Amino acid sequence: MTIYIKYMVSLRCKMLVQEELKALGIQYSRIDLGAVDLMDDIAQDQHEMLKKNLSRSGLELLDDKRSILIEKIKNVIVQMIHHENELPRKNYSDYIAETLGYDYTYLSNIFSEVNGINIQQFIIYHKIEKVKELLLYQELNLTEISYKLHYSSVSHLSNQFKKVTGLSPSFYKKLRKKRDSNLENI
Structure with a gap:
Protein backbone atom coordinates (compact mmCIF):
# COMPACT_ATOMS: atom_id res chain seq x y z
CA MET A 1 0.00 0.00 0.00
CA THR A 2 1.28 3.47 -0.84
CA ILE A 3 0.27 6.62 1.00
CA TYR A 4 0.87 10.11 -0.36
CA ILE A 5 1.93 13.14 1.65
CA LYS A 6 1.64 16.76 0.56
CA TYR A 7 4.45 19.29 1.20
CA MET A 8 7.04 16.54 1.68
CA VAL A 9 9.89 18.11 -0.26
CA SER A 10 13.14 17.54 1.64
CA LEU A 11 15.27 15.01 3.46
CA ARG A 12 14.13 16.61 6.72
CA CYS A 13 10.49 15.90 5.80
CA LYS A 14 11.38 12.30 5.01
CA MET A 15 13.03 11.92 8.41
CA LEU A 16 10.01 13.43 10.16
CA VAL A 17 7.65 11.00 8.38
CA GLN A 18 9.96 8.12 9.27
CA GLU A 19 9.81 9.09 12.95
CA GLU A 20 6.00 9.34 12.88
CA LEU A 21 5.67 5.93 11.22
CA LYS A 22 7.98 4.33 13.80
CA ALA A 23 6.12 5.99 16.68
CA LEU A 24 2.83 4.53 15.42
CA GLY A 25 4.35 1.10 14.73
CA ILE A 26 3.65 1.33 10.99
CA GLN A 27 6.10 -0.69 8.91
CA TYR A 28 7.24 0.66 5.57
CA SER A 29 9.57 -0.47 2.81
CA ARG A 30 10.41 2.88 1.21
CA ILE A 31 10.04 6.60 1.90
CA ASP A 32 10.28 8.95 -1.07
CA LEU A 33 9.40 12.60 -1.59
CA GLY A 34 5.63 12.68 -1.28
CA ALA A 35 5.11 8.92 -1.04
CA VAL A 36 5.58 6.07 1.42
CA ASP A 37 5.30 2.38 0.56
CA LEU A 38 3.80 0.57 3.53
CA MET A 39 4.33 -3.12 4.22
CA ASP A 40 0.65 -3.65 5.08
CA ASP A 41 -2.62 -1.76 5.11
CA ILE A 42 -3.02 0.40 8.19
CA ALA A 43 -5.98 0.53 10.55
CA GLN A 44 -8.33 3.52 10.37
CA ASP A 45 -7.25 4.77 13.82
CA GLN A 46 -3.56 4.62 12.78
CA HIS A 47 -4.43 6.47 9.58
CA GLU A 48 -6.20 9.24 11.51
CA MET A 49 -3.40 9.52 14.07
CA LEU A 50 -0.78 9.70 11.30
CA LYS A 51 -2.83 12.36 9.53
CA LYS A 52 -3.13 14.38 12.75
CA ASN A 53 0.57 14.07 13.66
CA LEU A 54 1.76 15.00 10.17
CA SER A 55 -0.51 18.05 10.03
CA ARG A 56 1.16 19.39 13.20
CA SER A 57 4.40 19.45 11.22
CA GLY A 58 2.86 21.12 8.17
CA LEU A 59 2.49 17.93 6.16
CA GLU A 60 -0.79 16.63 4.81
CA LEU A 61 -1.86 13.04 4.21
CA LEU A 62 -3.64 12.93 0.85
CA ASP A 63 -6.72 10.84 0.23
CA ASP A 64 -8.26 11.79 -3.12
Missing part, protein backbone atom coordinates in the same frame (compact mmCIF):
# COMPACT_ATOMS: atom_id res chain seq x y z
CA LYS A 65 -6.76 10.68 -6.44
CA ARG A 66 -6.63 14.14 -7.97
CA SER A 67 -4.66 15.63 -5.07
CA ILE A 68 -2.33 12.65 -5.16
CA LEU A 69 -1.65 13.18 -8.88
CA ILE A 70 -0.99 16.91 -8.36
CA GLU A 71 1.45 16.09 -5.57
CA LYS A 72 3.20 13.52 -7.78
CA ILE A 73 3.66 16.18 -10.48
CA LYS A 74 5.12 18.62 -7.94
CA ASN A 75 7.42 15.97 -6.51
CA VAL A 76 8.77 15.01 -9.95
CA ILE A 77 9.54 18.68 -10.62
CA VAL A 78 11.14 19.29 -7.20
CA GLN A 79 13.20 16.10 -7.53
CA MET A 80 14.24 17.02 -11.08
CA ILE A 81 15.34 20.58 -10.26
CA HIS A 82 16.55 20.46 -6.67
CA HIS A 83 17.79 16.93 -6.08
CA GLU A 84 19.24 15.66 -9.38
CA ASN A 85 22.81 16.47 -10.37
CA GLU A 86 21.73 17.28 -13.89
CA LEU A 87 18.41 18.25 -15.45
CA PRO A 88 17.06 15.93 -18.15
CA ARG A 89 18.06 16.85 -21.70
CA LYS A 90 14.59 16.10 -23.07
CA ASN A 91 11.57 18.41 -22.85
CA TYR A 92 10.31 18.69 -19.30
CA SER A 93 6.80 17.88 -20.50
CA ASP A 94 8.01 14.58 -21.98
CA TYR A 95 10.03 13.80 -18.86
CA ILE A 96 7.07 14.42 -16.53
CA ALA A 97 4.64 12.47 -18.73
CA GLU A 98 7.01 9.50 -19.01
CA THR A 99 7.86 9.51 -15.30
CA LEU A 100 4.21 9.53 -14.23
CA GLY A 101 2.80 7.46 -17.08
CA TYR A 102 0.12 9.97 -18.09
CA ASP A 103 -0.52 12.17 -21.10
CA TYR A 104 1.07 15.58 -20.50
CA THR A 105 -2.03 17.50 -21.62
CA TYR A 106 -4.10 15.65 -19.02
CA LEU A 107 -1.53 16.38 -16.29
CA SER A 108 -1.25 20.01 -17.35
CA ASN A 109 -5.01 20.58 -17.34
CA ILE A 110 -5.51 19.08 -13.87
CA PHE A 111 -2.48 20.96 -12.49
CA SER A 112 -3.69 24.30 -13.87
CA GLU A 113 -7.25 23.81 -12.61
CA VAL A 114 -6.14 23.08 -9.06
CA ASN A 115 -3.12 25.40 -8.70
CA GLY A 116 -4.06 28.38 -10.83
CA ILE A 117 -0.70 28.25 -12.63
CA ASN A 118 0.51 25.88 -15.29
CA ILE A 119 3.26 23.30 -14.92
CA GLN A 120 5.72 25.41 -16.91
CA GLN A 121 5.28 28.35 -14.51
CA PHE A 122 5.79 26.00 -11.55
CA ILE A 123 9.02 24.76 -13.17
CA ILE A 124 10.21 28.33 -13.76
CA TYR A 125 9.59 29.28 -10.11
CA HIS A 126 11.60 26.28 -8.95
CA LYS A 127 14.40 26.93 -11.41
CA ILE A 128 14.64 30.50 -10.11
CA GLU A 129 14.78 29.18 -6.53
CA LYS A 130 17.64 26.93 -7.64
CA VAL A 131 19.39 29.95 -9.25
CA LYS A 132 19.05 31.84 -5.95
CA GLU A 133 20.55 28.91 -4.07
CA LEU A 134 23.47 28.62 -6.49
CA LEU A 135 24.09 32.38 -6.38
CA LEU A 136 24.13 32.38 -2.58
CA TYR A 137 26.64 29.57 -2.30
CA GLN A 138 28.82 31.22 -4.93
CA GLU A 139 29.72 27.85 -6.38
CA LEU A 140 29.02 28.85 -9.98
CA ASN A 141 28.96 32.04 -11.97
CA LEU A 142 25.87 33.09 -13.93
CA THR A 143 27.12 31.54 -17.19
CA GLU A 144 27.68 28.20 -15.46
CA ILE A 145 24.29 28.40 -13.75
CA SER A 146 22.51 29.13 -17.04
CA TYR A 147 24.24 26.14 -18.63
CA LYS A 148 23.49 23.85 -15.67
CA LEU A 149 19.79 24.75 -15.68
CA HIS A 150 19.47 24.57 -19.49
CA TYR A 151 18.78 28.22 -20.21
CA SER A 152 19.42 29.23 -23.80
CA SER A 153 21.59 32.13 -22.64
CA VAL A 154 22.61 34.17 -19.60
CA SER A 155 20.27 36.95 -20.74
CA HIS A 156 17.34 34.50 -20.86
CA LEU A 157 18.10 33.43 -17.28
CA SER A 158 18.52 37.07 -16.17
CA ASN A 159 15.24 38.14 -17.81
CA GLN A 160 13.35 35.25 -16.23
CA PHE A 161 14.98 35.91 -12.84
CA LYS A 162 13.99 39.58 -12.96
CA LYS A 163 10.45 38.73 -14.08
CA VAL A 164 9.95 36.37 -11.12
CA THR A 165 11.86 38.22 -8.38
CA GLY A 166 11.82 41.82 -9.57
CA LEU A 167 15.62 41.92 -9.22
CA SER A 168 18.53 41.20 -11.51
CA PRO A 169 20.67 38.20 -10.46
CA SER A 170 23.67 40.45 -9.76
CA PHE A 171 21.61 42.87 -7.64
CA TYR A 172 20.12 39.91 -5.74
CA LYS A 173 23.61 38.60 -5.03
CA LYS A 174 24.76 42.03 -3.80
CA LEU A 175 21.72 42.33 -1.51
CA ARG A 176 22.43 38.93 -0.01
CA LYS A 177 26.10 39.78 0.54
CA LYS A 178 25.15 43.05 2.22
CA ARG A 179 22.57 41.31 4.42
CA ASP A 180 25.05 38.59 5.37
CA SER A 181 27.73 41.12 6.27
CA ASN A 182 25.20 43.08 8.37
CA LEU A 183 24.33 39.87 10.24
CA GLU A 184 28.01 39.21 10.92
CA ASN A 185 28.36 42.66 12.51
CA ILE A 186 25.58 42.07 15.04
Whole structure:
Protein backbone atom coordinates (compact mmCIF):
# COMPACT_ATOMS: atom_id res chain seq x y z
CA MET A 1 0.00 0.00 0.00
CA THR A 2 1.28 3.47 -0.84
CA ILE A 3 0.27 6.62 1.00
CA TYR A 4 0.87 10.11 -0.36
CA ILE A 5 1.93 13.14 1.65
CA LYS A 6 1.64 16.76 0.56
CA TYR A 7 4.45 19.29 1.20
CA MET A 8 7.04 16.54 1.68
CA VAL A 9 9.89 18.11 -0.26
CA SER A 10 13.14 17.54 1.64
CA LEU A 11 15.27 15.01 3.46
CA ARG A 12 14.13 16.61 6.72
CA CYS A 13 10.49 15.90 5.80
CA LYS A 14 11.38 12.30 5.01
CA MET A 15 13.03 11.92 8.41
CA LEU A 16 10.01 13.43 10.16
CA VAL A 17 7.65 11.00 8.38
CA GLN A 18 9.96 8.12 9.27
CA GLU A 19 9.81 9.09 12.95
CA GLU A 20 6.00 9.34 12.88
CA LEU A 21 5.67 5.93 11.22
CA LYS A 22 7.98 4.33 13.80
CA ALA A 23 6.12 5.99 16.68
CA LEU A 24 2.83 4.53 15.42
CA GLY A 25 4.35 1.10 14.73
CA ILE A 26 3.65 1.33 10.99
CA GLN A 27 6.10 -0.69 8.91
CA TYR A 28 7.24 0.66 5.57
CA SER A 29 9.57 -0.47 2.81
CA ARG A 30 10.41 2.88 1.21
CA ILE A 31 10.04 6.60 1.90
CA ASP A 32 10.28 8.95 -1.07
CA LEU A 33 9.40 12.60 -1.59
CA GLY A 34 5.63 12.68 -1.28
CA ALA A 35 5.11 8.92 -1.04
CA VAL A 36 5.58 6.07 1.42
CA ASP A 37 5.30 2.38 0.56
CA LEU A 38 3.80 0.57 3.53
CA MET A 39 4.33 -3.12 4.22
CA ASP A 40 0.65 -3.65 5.08
CA ASP A 41 -2.62 -1.76 5.11
CA ILE A 42 -3.02 0.40 8.19
CA ALA A 43 -5.98 0.53 10.55
CA GLN A 44 -8.33 3.52 10.37
CA ASP A 45 -7.25 4.77 13.82
CA GLN A 46 -3.56 4.62 12.78
CA HIS A 47 -4.43 6.47 9.58
CA GLU A 48 -6.20 9.24 11.51
CA MET A 49 -3.40 9.52 14.07
CA LEU A 50 -0.78 9.70 11.30
CA LYS A 51 -2.83 12.36 9.53
CA LYS A 52 -3.13 14.38 12.75
CA ASN A 53 0.57 14.07 13.66
CA LEU A 54 1.76 15.00 10.17
CA SER A 55 -0.51 18.05 10.03
CA ARG A 56 1.16 19.39 13.20
CA SER A 57 4.40 19.45 11.22
CA GLY A 58 2.86 21.12 8.17
CA LEU A 59 2.49 17.93 6.16
CA GLU A 60 -0.79 16.63 4.81
CA LEU A 61 -1.86 13.04 4.21
CA LEU A 62 -3.64 12.93 0.85
CA ASP A 63 -6.72 10.84 0.23
CA ASP A 64 -8.26 11.79 -3.12
CA LYS A 65 -6.76 10.68 -6.44
CA ARG A 66 -6.63 14.14 -7.97
CA SER A 67 -4.66 15.63 -5.07
CA ILE A 68 -2.33 12.65 -5.16
CA LEU A 69 -1.65 13.18 -8.88
CA ILE A 70 -0.99 16.91 -8.36
CA GLU A 71 1.45 16.09 -5.57
CA LYS A 72 3.20 13.52 -7.78
CA ILE A 73 3.66 16.18 -10.48
CA LYS A 74 5.12 18.62 -7.94
CA ASN A 75 7.42 15.97 -6.51
CA VAL A 76 8.77 15.01 -9.95
CA ILE A 77 9.54 18.68 -10.62
CA VAL A 78 11.14 19.29 -7.20
CA GLN A 79 13.20 16.10 -7.53
CA MET A 80 14.24 17.02 -11.08
CA ILE A 81 15.34 20.58 -10.26
CA HIS A 82 16.55 20.46 -6.67
CA HIS A 83 17.79 16.93 -6.08
CA GLU A 84 19.24 15.66 -9.38
CA ASN A 85 22.81 16.47 -10.37
CA GLU A 86 21.73 17.28 -13.89
CA LEU A 87 18.41 18.25 -15.45
CA PRO A 88 17.06 15.93 -18.15
CA ARG A 89 18.06 16.85 -21.70
CA LYS A 90 14.59 16.10 -23.07
CA ASN A 91 11.57 18.41 -22.85
CA TYR A 92 10.31 18.69 -19.30
CA SER A 93 6.80 17.88 -20.50
CA ASP A 94 8.01 14.58 -21.98
CA TYR A 95 10.03 13.80 -18.86
CA ILE A 96 7.07 14.42 -16.53
CA ALA A 97 4.64 12.47 -18.73
CA GLU A 98 7.01 9.50 -19.01
CA THR A 99 7.86 9.51 -15.30
CA LEU A 100 4.21 9.53 -14.23
CA GLY A 101 2.80 7.46 -17.08
CA TYR A 102 0.12 9.97 -18.09
CA ASP A 103 -0.52 12.17 -21.10
CA TYR A 104 1.07 15.58 -20.50
CA THR A 105 -2.03 17.50 -21.62
CA TYR A 106 -4.10 15.65 -19.02
CA LEU A 107 -1.53 16.38 -16.29
CA SER A 108 -1.25 20.01 -17.35
CA ASN A 109 -5.01 20.58 -17.34
CA ILE A 110 -5.51 19.08 -13.87
CA PHE A 111 -2.48 20.96 -12.49
CA SER A 112 -3.69 24.30 -13.87
CA GLU A 113 -7.25 23.81 -12.61
CA VAL A 114 -6.14 23.08 -9.06
CA ASN A 115 -3.12 25.40 -8.70
CA GLY A 116 -4.06 28.38 -10.83
CA ILE A 117 -0.70 28.25 -12.63
CA ASN A 118 0.51 25.88 -15.29
CA ILE A 119 3.26 23.30 -14.92
CA GLN A 120 5.72 25.41 -16.91
CA GLN A 121 5.28 28.35 -14.51
CA PHE A 122 5.79 26.00 -11.55
CA ILE A 123 9.02 24.76 -13.17
CA ILE A 124 10.21 28.33 -13.76
CA TYR A 125 9.59 29.28 -10.11
CA HIS A 126 11.60 26.28 -8.95
CA LYS A 127 14.40 26.93 -11.41
CA ILE A 128 14.64 30.50 -10.11
CA GLU A 129 14.78 29.18 -6.53
CA LYS A 130 17.64 26.93 -7.64
CA VAL A 131 19.39 29.95 -9.25
CA LYS A 132 19.05 31.84 -5.95
CA GLU A 133 20.55 28.91 -4.07
CA LEU A 134 23.47 28.62 -6.49
CA LEU A 135 24.09 32.38 -6.38
CA LEU A 136 24.13 32.38 -2.58
CA TYR A 137 26.64 29.57 -2.30
CA GLN A 138 28.82 31.22 -4.93
CA GLU A 139 29.72 27.85 -6.38
CA LEU A 140 29.02 28.85 -9.98
CA ASN A 141 28.96 32.04 -11.97
CA LEU A 142 25.87 33.09 -13.93
CA THR A 143 27.12 31.54 -17.19
CA GLU A 144 27.68 28.20 -15.46
CA ILE A 145 24.29 28.40 -13.75
CA SER A 146 22.51 29.13 -17.04
CA TYR A 147 24.24 26.14 -18.63
CA LYS A 148 23.49 23.85 -15.67
CA LEU A 149 19.79 24.75 -15.68
CA HIS A 150 19.47 24.57 -19.49
CA TYR A 151 18.78 28.22 -20.21
CA SER A 152 19.42 29.23 -23.80
CA SER A 153 21.59 32.13 -22.64
CA VAL A 154 22.61 34.17 -19.60
CA SER A 155 20.27 36.95 -20.74
CA HIS A 156 17.34 34.50 -20.86
CA LEU A 157 18.10 33.43 -17.28
CA SER A 158 18.52 37.07 -16.17
CA ASN A 159 15.24 38.14 -17.81
CA GLN A 160 13.35 35.25 -16.23
CA PHE A 161 14.98 35.91 -12.84
CA LYS A 162 13.99 39.58 -12.96
CA LYS A 163 10.45 38.73 -14.08
CA VAL A 164 9.95 36.37 -11.12
CA THR A 165 11.86 38.22 -8.38
CA GLY A 166 11.82 41.82 -9.57
CA LEU A 167 15.62 41.92 -9.22
CA SER A 168 18.53 41.20 -11.51
CA PRO A 169 20.67 38.20 -10.46
CA SER A 170 23.67 40.45 -9.76
CA PHE A 171 21.61 42.87 -7.64
CA TYR A 172 20.12 39.91 -5.74
CA LYS A 173 23.61 38.60 -5.03
CA LYS A 174 24.76 42.03 -3.80
CA LEU A 175 21.72 42.33 -1.51
CA ARG A 176 22.43 38.93 -0.01
CA LYS A 177 26.10 39.78 0.54
CA LYS A 178 25.15 43.05 2.22
CA ARG A 179 22.57 41.31 4.42
CA ASP A 180 25.05 38.59 5.37
CA SER A 181 27.73 41.12 6.27
CA ASN A 182 25.20 43.08 8.37
CA LEU A 183 24.33 39.87 10.24
CA GLU A 184 28.01 39.21 10.92
CA ASN A 185 28.36 42.66 12.51
CA ILE A 186 25.58 42.07 15.04
